[in-house]
Amino acid sequence: MIKSIILIFLCLFFTTGCSYKNSSQKFISSYKELDNLPYPSASLEHTLLETNNQLKNFYKEWRGVRYKWGGSTKRGIDCSAFVQKAYRNSFNLKLPRTTKYQHKVGKYINKNSLRLGDLVFFKTGWDSRHVGIYLDNGRFMHASTSKGVIISSLNNRYYKKHYWKAKRVLF
Template structure:
Protein backbone atom coordinates (compact mmCIF):
# COMPACT_ATOMS: atom_id res chain seq x y z
CA UNK A 1 0.00 0.00 0.00
CA UNK A 2 1.29 3.46 -0.84
CA UNK A 3 1.19 6.13 1.82
CA UNK A 4 1.19 9.61 0.36
CA UNK A 5 2.32 12.77 2.10
CA UNK A 6 -0.21 14.63 -0.01
CA UNK A 7 -3.67 15.63 1.17
CA UNK A 8 -6.22 12.83 1.15
CA UNK A 9 -8.64 14.89 -0.97
CA UNK A 10 -11.65 14.81 1.33
CA UNK A 11 -11.57 11.08 2.03
CA UNK A 12 -11.98 9.88 5.59
CA UNK A 13 -8.78 9.67 7.55
CA UNK A 14 -7.60 6.26 8.78
CA UNK A 15 -7.60 7.61 12.31
CA UNK A 16 -10.30 10.20 12.95
CA UNK A 17 -9.56 10.21 16.69
CA UNK A 18 -6.04 11.55 16.09
CA UNK A 19 -7.47 14.20 13.79
CA UNK A 20 -10.03 15.20 16.39
CA UNK A 21 -7.28 15.52 19.02
CA UNK A 22 -5.14 17.61 16.69
CA UNK A 23 -8.17 19.78 15.89
CA UNK A 24 -8.74 20.35 19.59
CA UNK A 25 -5.11 21.44 19.83
CA UNK A 26 -5.77 24.16 17.27
CA UNK A 27 -3.97 22.66 14.26
CA UNK A 28 -5.08 23.77 10.81
CA UNK A 29 -6.84 21.31 8.50
CA UNK A 30 -3.76 20.94 6.31
CA UNK A 31 -1.55 20.24 9.35
CA UNK A 32 -4.11 17.70 10.63
CA UNK A 33 -4.07 15.91 7.24
CA UNK A 34 -0.26 15.87 7.24
CA UNK A 35 -0.21 14.52 10.81
CA UNK A 36 -2.66 11.76 9.86
CA UNK A 37 -0.62 10.85 6.77
CA UNK A 38 2.56 10.87 8.89
CA UNK A 39 0.93 8.46 11.37
CA UNK A 40 -0.06 6.06 8.58
CA UNK A 41 3.41 6.28 7.02
CA UNK A 42 5.09 5.77 10.40
CA UNK A 43 3.00 2.62 10.93
CA UNK A 44 3.92 1.33 7.47
CA UNK A 45 7.62 1.99 8.09
CA UNK A 46 7.52 0.06 11.36
CA UNK A 47 5.74 -2.86 9.69
CA UNK A 48 8.37 -2.90 6.94
CA UNK A 49 11.14 -2.71 9.52
CA UNK A 50 9.81 -5.85 11.22
CA UNK A 51 10.49 -7.77 7.98
CA UNK A 52 14.10 -6.57 7.86
CA UNK A 53 15.13 -6.21 11.52
CA UNK A 54 18.49 -7.86 12.11
CA UNK A 55 19.32 -8.56 8.45
CA UNK A 56 23.12 -8.25 8.34
CA UNK A 57 24.91 -5.39 6.63
CA UNK A 58 26.73 -6.30 3.44
CA UNK A 59 28.32 -3.67 1.21
CA UNK A 60 26.57 -3.88 -2.16
CA UNK A 61 23.96 -6.26 -0.72
CA UNK A 62 20.36 -6.04 -1.87
CA UNK A 63 18.45 -8.80 -0.13
CA UNK A 64 17.82 -10.46 3.21
CA UNK A 65 21.12 -12.30 3.05
CA UNK A 66 22.79 -8.90 3.49
CA UNK A 67 21.98 -5.32 2.53
CA UNK A 68 23.73 -1.95 2.58
CA UNK A 69 22.25 1.34 3.73
CA UNK A 70 21.39 2.87 0.35
CA UNK A 71 19.80 -0.32 -0.94
CA UNK A 72 17.73 -0.65 2.23
CA UNK A 73 16.50 2.95 1.86
CA UNK A 74 15.80 2.44 -1.85
CA UNK A 75 13.78 -0.72 -1.22
CA UNK A 76 11.94 0.73 1.77
CA UNK A 77 10.65 3.83 -0.01
CA UNK A 78 10.12 1.92 -3.24
CA UNK A 79 7.85 -0.53 -1.44
CA UNK A 80 6.04 1.86 0.88
CA UNK A 81 5.80 5.04 -1.20
CA UNK A 82 6.41 3.75 -4.74
CA UNK A 83 9.46 6.02 -5.05
CA UNK A 84 12.25 5.11 -7.45
CA UNK A 85 15.40 6.25 -5.70
CA UNK A 86 18.92 5.92 -7.09
CA UNK A 87 21.06 3.05 -5.84
CA UNK A 88 23.87 4.95 -4.10
CA UNK A 89 23.93 7.21 -1.05
CA UNK A 90 25.68 10.00 -2.98
CA UNK A 91 22.94 9.98 -5.65
CA UNK A 92 20.18 9.84 -3.01
CA UNK A 93 21.76 12.82 -1.20
CA UNK A 94 20.84 15.18 -4.05
CA UNK A 95 17.26 13.98 -4.59
CA UNK A 96 14.22 15.79 -3.29
CA UNK A 97 14.31 18.94 -1.22
CA UNK A 98 16.38 19.74 1.85
CA UNK A 99 14.42 19.65 5.09
CA UNK A 100 15.53 21.09 8.40
CA UNK A 101 16.28 18.51 11.07
CA UNK A 102 13.64 20.11 13.29
CA UNK A 103 11.00 19.58 10.56
CA UNK A 104 11.57 15.87 9.86
CA UNK A 105 8.56 13.71 9.00
CA UNK A 106 8.36 9.93 8.66
CA UNK A 107 9.82 8.85 5.33
CA UNK A 108 12.39 11.64 5.11
CA UNK A 109 15.96 10.62 4.33
CA UNK A 110 18.66 11.37 6.89
CA UNK A 111 22.30 11.48 5.83
CA UNK A 112 25.55 11.24 7.75
CA UNK A 113 29.20 11.86 6.96
CA UNK A 114 30.95 8.96 8.66
CA UNK A 115 34.49 9.63 7.47
CA UNK A 116 36.52 11.54 4.93
CA UNK A 117 34.45 10.12 2.07
CA UNK A 118 32.09 7.81 3.96
CA UNK A 119 28.37 8.52 3.71
CA UNK A 120 25.43 6.79 5.37
CA UNK A 121 21.67 7.08 4.85
CA UNK A 122 18.58 6.04 6.76
CA UNK A 123 14.83 6.64 6.78
CA UNK A 124 13.32 8.80 9.51
CA UNK A 125 10.54 6.90 11.31
CA UNK A 126 9.40 9.57 13.78
CA UNK A 127 10.09 10.45 17.40
CA UNK A 128 13.76 11.25 16.75
CA UNK A 129 14.52 7.80 15.33
CA UNK A 130 15.59 6.43 11.96
CA UNK A 131 15.91 2.95 10.49
CA UNK A 132 18.98 1.95 8.54
CA UNK A 133 21.37 -0.84 7.65
CA UNK A 134 24.15 -0.42 10.20
CA UNK A 135 27.54 -1.90 9.40
CA UNK A 136 27.80 -3.13 13.01
CA UNK A 137 24.19 -4.10 13.86
CA UNK A 138 22.52 -4.85 10.53
CA UNK A 139 19.07 -3.38 9.95
CA UNK A 140 18.16 -1.49 13.09
CA UNK A 141 16.52 1.64 14.45
CA UNK A 142 18.75 4.29 15.99
CA UNK A 143 18.20 7.65 17.66
CA UNK A 144 19.29 10.85 15.93
CA UNK A 145 20.40 12.21 19.29
CA UNK A 146 22.76 9.28 19.86
CA UNK A 147 26.20 10.82 20.34
CA UNK A 148 27.63 9.09 17.24
CA UNK A 149 24.78 9.98 14.87
CA UNK A 150 24.43 13.51 16.26
CA UNK A 151 28.13 14.15 15.64
CA UNK A 152 28.02 12.77 12.07
CA UNK A 153 24.66 14.20 10.97
CA UNK A 154 24.99 15.89 7.56
CA UNK A 155 21.58 16.65 6.04
CA UNK A 156 17.97 15.52 5.59
CA UNK A 157 15.93 15.41 2.41
CA UNK A 158 12.27 14.91 1.52
CA UNK A 159 11.59 12.98 -1.65
CA UNK A 160 7.94 12.96 -2.67
CA UNK A 161 8.05 12.01 -6.34
CA UNK A 162 10.35 11.06 -9.20
CA UNK A 163 12.38 13.89 -10.75
CA UNK A 164 11.18 15.33 -14.02
Protein backbone atom coordinates in the same frame (compact mmCIF):
# COMPACT_ATOMS: atom_id res chain seq x y z
CA MET B 1 50.44 -6.41 -6.31
CA ILE B 2 48.39 -7.02 -3.17
CA LYS B 3 48.96 -3.42 -2.06
CA SER B 4 47.62 -2.23 -5.43
CA ILE B 5 44.49 -4.35 -5.09
CA ILE B 6 43.88 -3.08 -1.56
CA LEU B 7 44.40 0.51 -2.70
CA ILE B 8 41.92 0.06 -5.57
CA PHE B 9 39.39 -1.51 -3.20
CA LEU B 10 39.74 1.36 -0.71
CA CYS B 11 39.35 3.95 -3.47
CA LEU B 12 36.15 2.27 -4.66
CA PHE B 13 34.81 2.01 -1.12
CA PHE B 14 35.41 5.65 -0.22
CA THR B 15 34.05 7.07 -3.46
CA THR B 16 30.75 5.20 -3.52
CA GLY B 17 29.30 5.59 -0.04
CA CYS B 18 27.31 2.60 1.15
CA SER B 19 27.19 0.82 -2.16
CA TYR B 20 29.12 0.24 -5.31
CA LYS B 21 26.14 -0.76 -7.43
CA ASN B 22 24.80 1.65 -10.01
CA SER B 23 21.28 1.23 -11.26
CA SER B 24 20.04 2.06 -14.73
CA GLN B 25 16.41 2.19 -13.60
CA LYS B 26 14.53 5.47 -13.75
CA PHE B 27 14.24 7.17 -10.41
CA ILE B 28 13.11 10.36 -8.76
CA SER B 29 15.70 12.98 -9.59
CA SER B 30 14.04 16.12 -8.33
CA TYR B 31 11.47 17.24 -5.82
CA LYS B 32 9.17 18.47 -8.61
CA GLU B 33 8.70 14.91 -9.87
CA LEU B 34 6.84 14.04 -6.67
CA ASP B 35 3.52 15.62 -7.66
CA ASN B 36 1.86 12.19 -8.02
CA LEU B 37 2.37 10.98 -4.47
CA PRO B 38 0.59 7.84 -3.23
CA TYR B 39 -1.94 9.96 -1.28
CA PRO B 40 -2.69 13.05 -3.36
CA SER B 41 -6.02 13.89 -1.74
CA ALA B 42 -5.43 12.61 1.78
CA SER B 43 -4.90 14.96 4.69
CA LEU B 44 -1.33 15.21 6.00
CA GLU B 45 -2.42 13.63 9.30
CA HIS B 46 -3.90 10.60 7.55
CA THR B 47 -0.89 10.38 5.25
CA LEU B 48 1.54 10.37 8.19
CA LEU B 49 -0.46 7.64 9.94
CA GLU B 50 -0.43 5.53 6.77
CA THR B 51 3.29 6.23 6.28
CA ASN B 52 3.99 5.19 9.85
CA ASN B 53 2.20 1.87 9.33
CA GLN B 54 3.97 1.18 6.05
CA LEU B 55 7.42 1.93 7.45
CA LYS B 56 6.70 -0.06 10.61
CA ASN B 57 5.71 -3.10 8.54
CA PHE B 58 8.74 -2.75 6.31
CA TYR B 59 11.03 -2.52 9.33
CA LYS B 60 9.48 -5.60 10.95
CA GLU B 61 10.21 -7.55 7.76
CA TRP B 62 13.87 -6.44 7.59
CA ARG B 63 14.82 -5.99 11.27
CA GLY B 64 18.08 -7.72 12.11
CA VAL B 65 19.16 -8.41 8.51
CA ARG B 66 22.94 -8.13 8.54
CA TYR B 67 24.82 -5.36 6.82
CA LYS B 68 26.61 -6.24 3.61
CA TRP B 69 28.34 -3.58 1.54
CA GLY B 70 26.69 -3.62 -1.89
CA GLY B 71 24.05 -6.07 -0.66
CA SER B 72 20.38 -5.74 -1.45
CA THR B 73 18.80 -8.96 -0.16
CA LYS B 74 17.87 -10.46 3.19
CA ARG B 75 21.22 -12.27 3.12
CA GLY B 76 22.80 -8.83 3.55
CA ILE B 77 21.92 -5.23 2.71
CA ASP B 78 23.63 -1.86 2.81
CA CYS B 79 22.11 1.43 3.93
CA SER B 80 21.25 2.86 0.52
CA ALA B 81 19.65 -0.38 -0.70
CA PHE B 82 17.61 -0.53 2.51
CA VAL B 83 16.32 3.02 1.95
CA GLN B 84 15.70 2.34 -1.74
CA LYS B 85 13.68 -0.83 -0.95
CA ALA B 86 11.74 0.88 1.84
CA TYR B 87 10.61 3.67 -0.47
CA ARG B 88 9.78 1.33 -3.32
CA ASN B 89 7.89 -1.21 -1.19
CA SER B 90 6.17 1.28 1.11
CA PHE B 91 5.38 4.15 -1.28
CA ASN B 92 6.01 2.76 -4.78
CA LEU B 93 8.67 5.46 -5.29
CA LYS B 94 11.98 4.75 -6.98
CA LEU B 95 15.09 6.26 -5.44
CA PRO B 96 18.65 6.05 -6.76
CA ARG B 97 20.68 3.07 -5.58
CA THR B 98 23.55 4.85 -3.82
CA THR B 99 23.90 7.55 -1.19
CA LYS B 100 25.97 9.48 -3.73
CA TYR B 101 22.74 10.08 -5.69
CA GLN B 102 20.12 9.69 -2.95
CA HIS B 103 21.34 12.81 -1.17
CA LYS B 104 20.56 14.84 -4.31
CA VAL B 105 16.86 13.86 -4.27
CA GLY B 106 14.15 15.77 -2.47
CA LYS B 107 13.98 19.07 -0.67
CA TYR B 108 16.56 20.09 1.94
CA ILE B 109 15.10 20.48 5.44
CA ASN B 110 16.49 21.59 8.78
CA LYS B 111 17.20 18.97 11.42
CA ASN B 112 14.64 20.56 13.74
CA SER B 113 11.96 20.13 11.03
CA LEU B 114 12.39 16.37 10.56
CA ARG B 115 9.20 14.44 9.87
CA LEU B 116 8.33 10.79 9.44
CA GLY B 117 9.81 9.40 6.20
CA ASP B 118 12.51 12.04 5.73
CA LEU B 119 15.95 10.85 4.68
CA VAL B 120 18.79 11.56 7.10
CA PHE B 121 22.37 11.57 5.86
CA PHE B 122 25.68 11.25 7.63
CA LYS B 123 29.27 11.88 6.55
CA THR B 124 31.07 8.89 7.98
CA GLY B 125 34.46 9.34 6.36
CA TRP B 126 36.43 11.44 3.92
CA ASP B 127 34.10 10.54 1.04
CA SER B 128 31.73 7.98 2.52
CA ARG B 129 28.09 8.54 3.40
CA HIS B 130 25.35 6.79 5.35
CA VAL B 131 21.57 7.15 5.03
CA GLY B 132 18.51 6.24 7.06
CA ILE B 133 14.80 7.02 7.27
CA TYR B 134 13.58 9.29 10.05
CA LEU B 135 10.79 7.89 12.22
CA ASP B 136 9.99 10.09 15.22
CA ASN B 137 11.39 11.48 18.46
CA GLY B 138 14.93 11.58 17.08
CA ARG B 139 14.85 7.96 15.89
CA PHE B 140 15.65 6.60 12.44
CA MET B 141 15.80 3.17 10.83
CA HIS B 142 18.79 2.11 8.78
CA ALA B 143 21.22 -0.67 7.93
CA SER B 144 24.03 -0.25 10.44
CA THR B 145 27.44 -1.62 9.48
CA SER B 146 27.85 -3.16 12.95
CA LYS B 147 24.30 -4.24 13.88
CA GLY B 148 22.43 -4.65 10.60
CA VAL B 149 18.94 -3.24 10.17
CA ILE B 150 18.05 -1.42 13.37
CA ILE B 151 16.47 1.73 14.78
CA SER B 152 18.95 4.23 16.20
CA SER B 153 18.83 7.67 17.80
CA LEU B 154 20.10 10.84 16.19
CA ASN B 155 21.22 11.75 19.72
CA ASN B 156 23.65 8.83 19.74
CA ARG B 157 27.13 10.33 20.05
CA TYR B 158 28.30 8.81 16.74
CA TYR B 159 25.30 9.91 14.69
CA LYS B 160 25.21 13.33 16.31
CA LYS B 161 28.86 13.88 15.38
CA HIS B 162 28.46 12.65 11.78
CA TYR B 163 25.04 14.13 10.96
CA TRP B 164 25.20 15.87 7.57
CA LYS B 165 21.75 16.80 6.29
CA ALA B 166 18.14 15.74 5.77
CA LYS B 167 15.97 15.65 2.67
CA ARG B 168 12.20 15.40 2.32
CA VAL B 169 11.03 13.17 -0.50
CA LEU B 170 7.46 12.50 0.66
CA PHE B 171 4.65 15.08 0.89
